[in-house]
Amino acid sequence: MAVTSATDATEAQSAPILPLAVRDLVLRFGDVTVLDGLSLDLGASGCTMVMGPNGSGKSLLLKLLHGLTQPTAGQILWGRHAAAEITARQALVFQKPVLLRRSVVDNIDFVLKARGKDRAQRDVLLDHVGLAHKADQPARLLSGGEAQRLALARALSTDPEVMFLDEPTASLDPASVLAIERIVNDARDRGVRIIFVTHDMGQARRMADDVVFLHGGRVAEHSPAPDFFPEPRCAAARDYLNGRIVV
């Protein structure tokens, strides 16, 4: 039995975790049903934009996929593994970056040390996100855009195979948005699977390979980006893209 567990653990660290298959996912909080039988398949590469009105369960879907929240019912399979087994092979960037009360460089070092990784790569990462000149500054005094870039660098320092981004550019100025998009696109080009929640239509058009539109606790539409934006199939997505209020 012990041998089997050790084998399982090793396999969980090395076996492919993509594609993703989600089946009949249900998430309830008391009487409130947030996700109601959601099913979804995602391929091994690219950038998936998750869109939908507020309260449609986008952020909670990310947390479920990342293994931070347990579903009420249903199944999430990353390759052959449950979400909670492979959390360490993924990274999540929150809408409001959670930065430690330390310097910029110490925020990166903390993760590298926790993961037993070589600290030499921190300088490369800080340079990559344009924060090398602020390495010794307190992280919590960074501007919103800089803080989010630090959160991205910290996420990338774990060498994730999948990176979830939960509205990372909300409330940021256009220059910061573009800087973050560049970092995310670089990660995608290096083979990191991106799953990105956004309300920003322009951003979705710029970055999406495919779009998952959530409505009513389900996937109302999942289409390749070139199909979704000109001609969404579901009425809710059409209304959403046309700027009508969708509830």
Next chain:
Amino acid sequence: MALVLSGNADLLEIVALSLQVSLTATAIACLIGLPIGALVAIGRFPGRNAVLIVMNALMGLPPVVVGLLAYLHLSRSGPLGFLGLLYTPTAMIIAQTILIAPIVAALSRQVLEDLHAEYAEQFCSLCLTRFQTIQALLWDARYSLLTVGLAGFGRAVAEVGAVIIVGGNIDHLTRVMTTAIALETSKGDLALALALGIILLIIALGVNAAVQSVRMTAARQAYV
């Protein structure tokens, strides 16, 4: 005031012993209380609410009761009597540690729980172990925990009930500021009692000012 400034050897000896006992007790109480506070802060286990109630209740431990319990354990017929610690500074340190460890644990638990609420999801995402989580919380809350340590030190240096029972207020051996103040007041030597009282206040003010200064510096760097 002249006595305070005179550099009186007896006075200095009493002050030095007070600081030695209370600072040592505070350090040991922090070593015990901080990990307990951290474990309760991040732990979710059956009976946690009962533990919180007990921790909070222990903050109000009467010093004389602590002194009595320590006395019973350290006296020759007690379970720890063979150590021969009664009426020594070590016994006073033990009593003060018992008195302030719950304060450190309960206050640090609140500080660390608030911080953990902010960090929890990020730490889960990073798959930190419990030990790594506690390490990170203790470090990031270090400036707030200074205040917790200060509260413990304040309680220790100001208490008289416990140290007088287990220390015995022996001249040149276990006499500290509070026990000396009590003794000199009862003897009618108000000058020495007042001098010690002034020094006690100056120490309290000085330590508070130092901690406040550190916290303000940290706050400017958003480390609090």
